[in-house]
Amino acid sequence: MNSYLITYDLDKPGKDYESLIKKIKDYPAWAHICDSSWCVRSSNSSKDICNTLSPYLDDNDKLFVGKLTGEAAWHGLSEELTKWLNDNL
Numbered sequence: 001m002n003s004y005l006i007t008y009d010l011d012k013p014g015k016d017y018e019s020l021i022k023k024i025k026d027y028p029a030w031a032h033i034c035d036s037s038w039c040v041r042s043s044n045s046s047k048d049i050c051n052t053l054s055p056y057l058d059d060n061d062k063l064f065v066g067k068l069t070g071e072a073a074w075h076g077l078s079e080e081l082t083k084w085l086n087d088n089l
Helices: 018-024 046-056 079-088
Strands: 002-009 029-034 037-042 062-067
Touching: 002 046, 018 046, 029 079, 037 046, 037 079, 046 062
Parallel strands: none
Antiparallel strands: 002 037, 002 062, 029 037
16 A cells, blocks of 8 residues: 545635545545645555546646655644654655
8 A cells, every 4th residue: 555645726715625525534544734635545546546536626626646655754743643644654
């Protein structure tokens, strides 16, 4: 299983993030890193994850999914997020 970064911009005013967030939380392991950024663990590819999440977006929304290599740095994240990242990257 690999770790992936998911980040998005939902451009429609009043957009309901809940259905997208619920779908992200369906992955076996996930962490909400920043407002619109998540890390997930999956055996699927970046393209597969993007295709899975795309139905929850409007045409003017943006989505990025990238496979993480294991090297990362961060500042200001909670101990819980730091532990998750250390355990899953």
